[in-house]
Structure formats: C-alpha cells, structure tokens
Amino acid sequence: MTGEAHQHSGMTNGAAPGLVCLTDDGLAALFAVLREAGCEVIGPTVRDGAIVLAPLTSVDDLPRGWRDRQDAGHYRLAPGTGPARFAHAVPAQGWKRFVHPPEARLWTARRDSDGDLSIEGPEAPPAPRAFLGVRPCDLAALGVLDGVFADPGAAHHDPAYALRRRDALVIAVSCGKPAASCFCAAMGTGPAAGDTGADVALTELVEGDRAVYLARAGSPAGAALLEAVPHTPATDDHHTARRAQADAAAAAQVRALPEAASRILADATEHAHWADVAARCLACGSCTLSCPTCFCATVEDSTSLDGATATRTRRWSSCFTEVFSYIHGGAVREERGARYRQWITHKLSSWHAQFGTSGCVGCGRCITWCPVGIDITAEVAALAADRPIRNRRAPARLRPQHTGPRRRKDDPPA
Amino acid sequence: MSTDGSDAPRRPKLAVWKFASCDGCQLSLLDCEDELLDVVGAVEIAYFLEATRATVPGPYDVSLVEGSITTAHDLKRLQKIRRQSKVLVTIGACATSGGIQALKSMADTEDYIRAVYARPDFIKTLDTSTPIAHHVPVDVELRGCPIDRGQLLHVLTALIQGRQPRLPNYSQCVECKRAGTVCVMVAKGEPCLGPVTQAGCGNLCPRVGRGCYGCFGPAEGVNTRALAGHLRAGPAQGGSGLDGPATRHLFHTFNANAPGFREEGQRHG
Structure with missing residues (x-):
C-alpha cells in the first residue's frame, strides 16, 4: 500500500483546475453520486446540542442554517433560517476518529479444543468513505496524522490507518464563519481550503435565499466526481466573493499563536507558570482527546472467562493521565503542571523535531472543549511574557532539538 | 463442571459478602445474564446469599465485598472474611468510600437515629460509615453506584486467568x-x-x-x-x-x- 494513502490527496496532475459552480441540486447530485458509488458519506450534522461528524444519509442531514458560538470552555448552537449548510466553525470532533479509531482491535487469538491457536488480525477497513465538509484546519490535521501513521518510513507506520486514508475521498469546505476559538490563519492552515490536500475543495456562498458551492478538484477522483454532477463555470463575481470570504474569515479571528511558540516552549521547561496552569487544569484529558492531531493510544489485553480467546485492543489515551507515564515504580509525571507542560511542549515544540511540523493546526478545539476554558494561546502568551524563574536555558538533555534535518529511524547514523 | 474429584482443575471458590449497602452491586453479578453460565462454569459459587441459600465453608479464592462498615459487629465479621479470602475485591461506592451513608460521618449520628427510628434505643451503630480498606487490606477496588458489570467480569476473568486486572483511574x-x-x-x-x-x-x-x-x-x-x-x-x-x-x-x-x-x-x- 506504499504511497497509496495519498492516492486521493495532494495530487493535481491531470485534474481539471477550473473553479466550477454547483447549486443546491448540484450538491444533492454530488451526494447521490457518492452514495451510488457505495461510499459512506460522513459529515457535519446536529446532535446533542452540537455539530458533530457522523454518517449522513442525505444533504438534508447537513446543519442547514445552524450557527455555533465557541469560546474558551463554551459551545452553544443556535438554529437559523439561512440557506447555508456550512455556516459553522469546526465540529465538536475532528476526523481522527474515522482514520485512527478511539478503539480498534489489533488481534484476537483463539485456542480450540485441541489446543491449536488461530489468530485474527485487525478489523477489516470500512467500506470506502467520503469525508464531506472537512475544514481546512482539519485537512491540515489529516496531513499531520499522515506524517505520523501513513508514511511507510515512519517509526509509527500503521497499515490500518493507511488503508482508511486511502479509501477516504476528502471534500473540504472553506471556513467562512470562524469561531472566537479559531486561529487557523495564524497557523497558516486556513480559513480557505487550498488547491491541494483534498479531492474536492468547496466554498459555500450565499446568494439571496440559496447557497451555491464553488468547487475545485484536487485529484483525478475529485475531477471525476465533479464531472458527474451538474455544474457551470464560476463567474468573475464568484472568484471575487470567494476571495472576500477568505479575507474576512481570516480577519475575524481573534486568537493567534506566535511564530516563536516552539522556541518559547523549549525555553520554558522550568517556569513559574506551570504551577499556575496546574491550579486551573483538571487533568481530564479533554484537550488531547478533542485535538485532531493528538494520536496517543494505549494497548490493552482482555481474555474470555475460559481463557480460550484473547484480544489485544488499542484505545485512545492521553498524556494527562497518570498511567500514560507509568513505568516500573510509578508515574514519571505525577503533577498536573508537568502533564500540561508535556502536552503543550510536544504539540508546539518537540513535534517539529519529531515530525517536521507543528502539532497544532489552530482549530481551537482544546480551547472550546476544555471544561474550565484553559486557552493554549493565552498560556503561550503568558509563558512568553514572563521570564522563567530559573534555568532560562534548560539543560541540553531536556531541550527539544529543533535544528538539523528531520531524521528517520532507518537513516544511517550521521 | 466436574465436582467428583476427577482430573478437572478445581474451580476457584467465589464468595459474595454484604455490609451496609443496598445489594445493587452484588446483583450486578446476577445481571450478567449472557455470561452467567460461563461464570458459574468458571468459578464455584461458594457463598452468595442473593443467589442461593446453600453455602460452602471457607477458605475462599475470591471474595467480593459489598457495603461499608457501620457497626462493631460488622468489623469483626469483615476481619474474619479477610482471613478466609485469598483475594478480596471491594465492589461499589459503599465498600470503596463508605457510600451515601457516610454522610453521617459529617453529622450527629444521634440526630439521625432519633429522626429515623421509633425506638432509637434499639440501634447500636458506629458514628462513621467507613470503606473496607480502612480496616483490612483490599486487593482490587471496583467503583460505582452500582458497579459496572463489564468491569466485574473483567476483574473475575483476570483473577481466574492469573492476570492483573486493568481498571482505569483516569477521568x-x-x-x-x-x-x-x-x-x-x-x-x-x-x-x-x-x-x-x-x-x-x-x-x-x-x-x-x-x-x-x-x-x-x-x-x-x-x-x-x-x-x-x-x-x-x-x-x-x-x-x-x-x-x-x-x-x-x-x-x-x-x-x-x-x-x-x-x-x-x-x-x-
């Protein structure tokens, strides 16, 4: 499967580069084409007072008219009458649950009455799926996860992940209404969907009492999909409106992370601010589990009562749990402040050395879904403003390495 | 399920004990309807009054202990149970923290007795409701009001198979x-x-x-x-x-x- 994980992604060769316009009917037709092709369509829909990602049966399941308000520790949804289906910011969850499931069987071993063992591997990958309405920040998050799991040369290459990615058609939708928690513009991941990374990139525009969808293919599969649905060429006005939406959505963002975040964190291994965070942090793990790129998982074994069947299961974990850093004799990170430091430092700083990119895409979910509203951007600002109490430069052995080329496990020693 | 002293391995003896509690946690074992036959096949139910009046004397391989300690008599009984049990598992909020009845530990017990009972002089109770672990060593704690039967089955399975039970302590x-x-x-x-x-x-x-x-x-x-x-x-x-x-x-x-x-x-x- 080497390389196939990117079959639909990041390819523009041969794809129709033109911007086309789909009406409501065009979007419904696109949906129908996907369903007829046997695709399970997953996208945003309203459930339990939030916009979540779930399998959709028709365009009517999309959150037409709904608006969300997101801020630190706060999420509220309000119905509206507008024709827009994508007038919300990021859904409650990211897409990682569909490519890196919260719970996945790794293998099951069975011992029959003769004592012979049979071993069953991971669950079969799901039927081909279409991810509809992927926000640009979430598209970037899929790219980050690809770097961790899909890269055949990566230390954490996961064939099951690569299959799920290979079989997912990605339809991105530019973000026109960012929330107060969003900071994709500062991270360079949004708010407009770029020309690469998705099979189709959509921009939703409201024209009077109807919505239209400007579409551009980013892969041959995406081009074929657009060919199969009724569309017209985009007009000059469409191009202008699309650019204006992107500019306005970027200008509307009130949060940001500084470019120097990586250095700020690397210099703050010892800092009075960690005790301040520890006083507020619940160590509940909501930030990591809401994050679209946090991939940590634990592996657990279970058996049947008679011992004839044993199953190894991988489940999402969090660096905010004690057991995460438990080694013989105890946990390495007992203190909440140490756990928060571990998370934010990995996310914004040592991730660069490990994977060649930031672990943060600016979706703001860790801010919104923190029960007590701890704000990653405010914590970085506080760390940057105050000089560390001691060890302004941490000992070299504690300092994440930022320079030099990205190394892979199988690279020869320097 | 041979009990005739043949070559079949001896099934571990399971006992279920009750202290101050509502019985809901031990009933979780009977709630394991789909798995109940497997459980009975895997262990010998030696003492479980909610299920059967027939009892088998100790010692016991696994004791599930429900409820909190609220009387001096219960404390003596618990110490005897501990001596007879290889592995002691506390089940439920009463056994692991003292339960809702531990509210009396923060109030005047005499007031409570007078408010509830027609003949307060019949009542002999401690001023506290304390968890089992305050009095005897506990090997495994199962939380909940009531406990989760999936966790109960997991613990029984692990103990029968000689594995360490895996119970989350995160949020x-x-x-x-x-x-x-x-x-x-x-x-x-x-x-x-x-x-x-x-x-x-x-x-x-x-x-x-x-x-x-x-x-x-x-x-x-x-x-x-x-x-x-x-x-x-x-x-x-x-x-x-x-x-x-x-x-x-x-x-x-x-x-x-x-x-x-x-x-x-x-x-x-």
Whole structure:
C-alpha cells in the first residue's frame, strides 16, 4: 500500500483546475453520486446540542442554517433560517476518529479444543468513505496524522490507518464563519481550503435565499466526481466573493499563536507558570482527546472467562493521565503542571523535531472543549511574557532539538 | 463442571459478602445474564446469599465485598472474611468510600437515629460509615453506584486467568471523548463531575445529556477545587452558577467520604 494513502490527496496532475459552480441540486447530485458509488458519506450534522461528524444519509442531514458560538470552555448552537449548510466553525470532533479509531482491535487469538491457536488480525477497513465538509484546519490535521501513521518510513507506520486514508475521498469546505476559538490563519492552515490536500475543495456562498458551492478538484477522483454532477463555470463575481470570504474569515479571528511558540516552549521547561496552569487544569484529558492531531493510544489485553480467546485492543489515551507515564515504580509525571507542560511542549515544540511540523493546526478545539476554558494561546502568551524563574536555558538533555534535518529511524547514523 | 474429584482443575471458590449497602452491586453479578453460565462454569459459587441459600465453608479464592462498615459487629465479621479470602475485591461506592451513608460521618449520628427510628434505643451503630480498606487490606477496588458489570467480569476473568486486572483511574472525560459524547458542561452548562470522576461506567449520564454525578468516585490526581470554582462561577464566566449548598450536594452523594470529594463539599455552604 506504499504511497497509496495519498492516492486521493495532494495530487493535481491531470485534474481539471477550473473553479466550477454547483447549486443546491448540484450538491444533492454530488451526494447521490457518492452514495451510488457505495461510499459512506460522513459529515457535519446536529446532535446533542452540537455539530458533530457522523454518517449522513442525505444533504438534508447537513446543519442547514445552524450557527455555533465557541469560546474558551463554551459551545452553544443556535438554529437559523439561512440557506447555508456550512455556516459553522469546526465540529465538536475532528476526523481522527474515522482514520485512527478511539478503539480498534489489533488481534484476537483463539485456542480450540485441541489446543491449536488461530489468530485474527485487525478489523477489516470500512467500506470506502467520503469525508464531506472537512475544514481546512482539519485537512491540515489529516496531513499531520499522515506524517505520523501513513508514511511507510515512519517509526509509527500503521497499515490500518493507511488503508482508511486511502479509501477516504476528502471534500473540504472553506471556513467562512470562524469561531472566537479559531486561529487557523495564524497557523497558516486556513480559513480557505487550498488547491491541494483534498479531492474536492468547496466554498459555500450565499446568494439571496440559496447557497451555491464553488468547487475545485484536487485529484483525478475529485475531477471525476465533479464531472458527474451538474455544474457551470464560476463567474468573475464568484472568484471575487470567494476571495472576500477568505479575507474576512481570516480577519475575524481573534486568537493567534506566535511564530516563536516552539522556541518559547523549549525555553520554558522550568517556569513559574506551570504551577499556575496546574491550579486551573483538571487533568481530564479533554484537550488531547478533542485535538485532531493528538494520536496517543494505549494497548490493552482482555481474555474470555475460559481463557480460550484473547484480544489485544488499542484505545485512545492521553498524556494527562497518570498511567500514560507509568513505568516500573510509578508515574514519571505525577503533577498536573508537568502533564500540561508535556502536552503543550510536544504539540508546539518537540513535534517539529519529531515530525517536521507543528502539532497544532489552530482549530481551537482544546480551547472550546476544555471544561474550565484553559486557552493554549493565552498560556503561550503568558509563558512568553514572563521570564522563567530559573534555568532560562534548560539543560541540553531536556531541550527539544529543533535544528538539523528531520531524521528517520532507518537513516544511517550521521 | 466436574465436582467428583476427577482430573478437572478445581474451580476457584467465589464468595459474595454484604455490609451496609443496598445489594445493587452484588446483583450486578446476577445481571450478567449472557455470561452467567460461563461464570458459574468458571468459578464455584461458594457463598452468595442473593443467589442461593446453600453455602460452602471457607477458605475462599475470591471474595467480593459489598457495603461499608457501620457497626462493631460488622468489623469483626469483615476481619474474619479477610482471613478466609485469598483475594478480596471491594465492589461499589459503599465498600470503596463508605457510600451515601457516610454522610453521617459529617453529622450527629444521634440526630439521625432519633429522626429515623421509633425506638432509637434499639440501634447500636458506629458514628462513621467507613470503606473496607480502612480496616483490612483490599486487593482490587471496583467503583460505582452500582458497579459496572463489564468491569466485574473483567476483574473475575483476570483473577481466574492469573492476570492483573486493568481498571482505569483516569477521568470520565476520556470515556466521553472516546465515545464521541458531546460535553454537557461545555455545550449545555450542565454541572458535571466527569472531569474529576474515575472512568468505568461507560459514560452513562453524559451520553443521555446529563452531568456525571460522580458515582465512580474521584479519579487520580483530581483538581476538585478548580472544578468547583468553575461550577460556582456565573454563566457569563462560563460556569454553571451553582450556589454553595448545590456545590456541596454535588460532591456529597454516593462518595461523600472519598478523599477529594469530602473536602471539596465541606468547602461549600
């Protein structure tokens, strides 16, 4: 499967580069084409007072008219009458649950009455799926996860992940209404969907009492999909409106992370601010589990009562749990402040050395879904403003390495 | 299921004991309807009065102990059970923290007795309701009011197979997020103890839109003070606007005596 994980992604060769316009009917037709092709369509829909990602049966399941308000520790949804289906910011969850499931069987071993063992591997990958309405920040998050799991040369290459990615058609939708928690513009991941990374990139525009969808293919599969649905060429006005939406959505963002975040964190291994965070942090793990790129998982074994069947299961974990850093004799990170430091430092700083990119895409979910509203951007600002109490430069052995080329496990020693 | 002394390996002897409690936790074992025959096939039910009057004398391989210690007589009985049990597993909030009846530990027991009983002079009770682990060594603790039968089966299976049981000590939030449950605190402003409560119930309450009421007791390393402060803050500050008594009641229910919950409740109204 080497390389196939990117079959639909990041390819523009041969794809129709033109911007086309789909009406409501065009979007419904696109949906129908996907369903007829046997695709399970997953996208945003309203459930339990939030916009979540779930399998959709028709365009009517999309959150037409709904608006969300997101801020630190706060999420509220309000119905509206507008024709827009994508007038919300990021859904409650990211897409990682569909490519890196919260719970996945790794293998099951069975011992029959003769004592012979049979071993069953991971669950079969799901039927081909279409991810509809992927926000640009979430598209970037899929790219980050690809770097961790899909890269055949990566230390954490996961064939099951690569299959799920290979079989997912990605339809991105530019973000026109960012929330107060969003900071994709500062991270360079949004708010407009770029020309690469998705099979189709959509921009939703409201024209009077109807919505239209400007579409551009980013892969041959995406081009074929657009060919199969009724569309017209985009007009000059469409191009202008699309650019204006992107500019306005970027200008509307009130949060940001500084470019120097990586250095700020690397210099703050010892800092009075960690005790301040520890006083507020619940160590509940909501930030990591809401994050679209946090991939940590634990592996657990279970058996049947008679011992004839044993199953190894991988489940999402969090660096905010004690057991995460438990080694013989105890946990390495007992203190909440140490756990928060571990998370934010990995996310914004040592991730660069490990994977060649930031672990943060600016979706703001860790801010919104923190029960007590701890704000990653405010914590970085506080760390940057105050000089560390001691060890302004941490000992070299504690300092994440930022320079030099990205190394892979199988690279020869320097 | 040979009991005739043939070559079949001896099944471990299981005993189920009750102290001050409602029986709901031990009934969780009978609730394992689909697995009950497997359980009976794997262990010998030696003492389980909710299931059968027939009893087998000790010693026992595994004892499940439900309920808290509220009388001097119970304490003696518990010590005898411990001596007879190879592995002792406490089941439920009463056994692991003292239960809702531990509220009496923070009040005047005589007042309670006079309020409840027509003949208070018949009642002989301790002033406290204490968890089993305060009195004898405990090998495994199963939290909950009631316990989760999946966890019960997991522990029995692990003990029978000679494995270490794996029970989470992290927060309920981890389970909610894995399940894709929308956070009721963030999306509705519902007071929820999930961030400070140990996982294991299968996020029963948040998944039907209500806040966790902490029946699994405190998770490890909890920050109850920060959560309580947030719950008491007004909606404009992102909180739930709880007053002091409401905050105390939230922490002082089934695990009122659990370290963390006890002190946090006492700080409010």
